[in-house]
Amino acid sequence: MAEVRLEHVRKVYPQGGHVAIADASFTVADGERLVLVGPSGCGKSTLLRMIAGLESITSGTLRIGERVVNDVAPKDRDIAMVFQSYALYPHMTVAENLSFALQLRKLPVAEITTRVGQAAEMLGLDSMLERKPAQLSGGQRQRVALGRALVRQPQVFLLDEPLSNLDAKLRAGMRAEIARIHARTGTTMIYVTHDQVEAMTLGQRIVVMKDGVVQQIDTPMTLYRNPANLFVATFLGSPAMNTVEGLLALDDGPVLVLADGQRVRLDGARLPSGLPRKVVAGIRPEHLAVAADGQAMLSATVDTVEPVGNEVFVNLRMGAVLLVARLPPEEAPVEGRALGLTLRAPEVLFFDPASGERLPG
Template sequence: MAEVVLEHVRKVYPQGGHVAIADASFAIGDGERLVLVGPSGCGKSTLLRMIAGLEEITSGTLRIGDRVVNDLAPKDRDIAMVFQSYALYPHMTVAQNMAFALQLRKLPKADIDARVRQAADMLELGALLQRKPGQLSGGQRQRVALGRALVRQPQVFLLDEPLSNLDAKLRAGMRAEIARIHARTGTTMIYVTHDQVEAMTLGQRIVVMKDGVVQQIDTPMSLYRDPANLFVATFLGSPAMNTLQGMLRQDEGPVLNLGDGLRVRLPDARLPAAAMEGEVVAGIRPEHLAVAGGKDAMLTATVETVEPVGNEVFVNLRLGAHPLVARLPPEDPPAEGQPLGLSLRGAEVLFFDPASGKRLVA
């Protein structure tokens, strides 16, 4: 186990001068499970490959434990990596695949057998050790790939979108499996994903990235409740946060004018001073909209579609040109095409600068 520290790490590709990683400075604690998340092309996998030694660091310092590893080969960094593709040898059995790296290190056979058996028991692969990858399901192959990393007993686990090839049910099961493995081993783990649900459920802390720049680092619920900017706010959460851009005015209380005669009455909550009289983006989570009638309704939108998902329904609405989603209880869902009055929970409305996207704080 080891702490991983990045100090002003940059990655610039010489062809065209593309900046893949602008200036990454943060630490992953010894034994921490940290997730790098962001859309495709944001640099998260590049950053992971730099930690692994598969991409050269243009500038900055990378430490694993008490060693600066900028110039160390991947095999000398004491890391183990699990890729999106299982990368299993098809002609080898499960046991042989898991043991291969240990055999290259010329460990005693008894030690290799013990490590393989221990990892197989942890991953419930004991009955599959003599099968070959072609005889396994996708979830079983991914567990073998995890087992191959486990037997190495590294200081740091690196996982690059390892669940992307699995269906939704298997992904949920494997997320729990990875969390259990981390709890049992206590090994520092860095996990890359583009899936914000995966990030929220797996990360003890999350690094949100966009265009090679770290946007915010915090615990999952702190990011959800207190995003630093509009990108973080809209990227995390399913369904995504609703956004309404307009002019904020005081008219017997705060009102957001959306244009075309559309107005949204806002709750009497503490408003950011910078937004008291000007253009803002208001952010409203779907769960912070509630059905209301009469004077309690702060806006009225038209129901377009209703998506029942069991214990709740997602109601897609239209407020002029503005789409909205409300997360409502499943009882008596509204009918499509009808107007629906909604209220907003005041303390939960967030405000952002429309030019910079920066959060405006009261």
């Protein structure tokens, strides 16, 4: 097990000068499970491949443990990587796939047998050791790929979108499996995904990236409740945070004046300084609720209703503004009807419309 430390790591591709990683500096603690998340093309997989040694580092310093590994070959970094594709040897059995890397290292047969047995037991592969990959389901193949990394007992696990080929039910099960593996092994783990639900459920801390730039690093719930900017606020959360542009002013209490003149009272909101000022107000779907008679803070028209079992997502129109509310199923409104809503004003976040940065309040 080892700490992984990046100090002003930068990746620029010579052809065209594309900056894939601008200036990444963070530390993955010994035994931590850290997730890199962001949209496609944000640089998260490039960053993981740099840690693995599969991409060169243009500038900056990368340490695994106390060792600078910028120019160390991948095989000498004591890491194990699990890719999006299972990359199993089709002509080998599960046991042979699990043991192949250990055989290449010429470990004693008894130790190889012990390690393979431990990994198979941990991953529920005991009864499948004599099968070949073609006889396995997608989830079983992914467990073999994880087991192949486990048997190596590396200092650091690197996982590059390992669940993206699985269906939703298998993904949920494998997320729990990975968390259990990490709890049992205590090995430092860096996990890449574009799926924000995966990031929130798996990460002890999350690194949010956009266009090669680290936007914010923190625990899942801190990122959700206190995003540093509008990108982080809208990227994390499903459905995404509602964003409403307007003029925030004081008129016998705080009020958000929309472009069409509508006024939304925000009594109790945590206000930024320098009012009046233009802002983007961020409202989580769960912070909207159906208003009792005479209590509505805003009115909108129900566009569509999406029932998902224990809750419904209600798509609303408020003039030119689109909103989503997360409501209990018994409060599902009728499409096309006007709906009065309240919102939890103390939970509303405010962002600068030009920079996207969060406005403290």
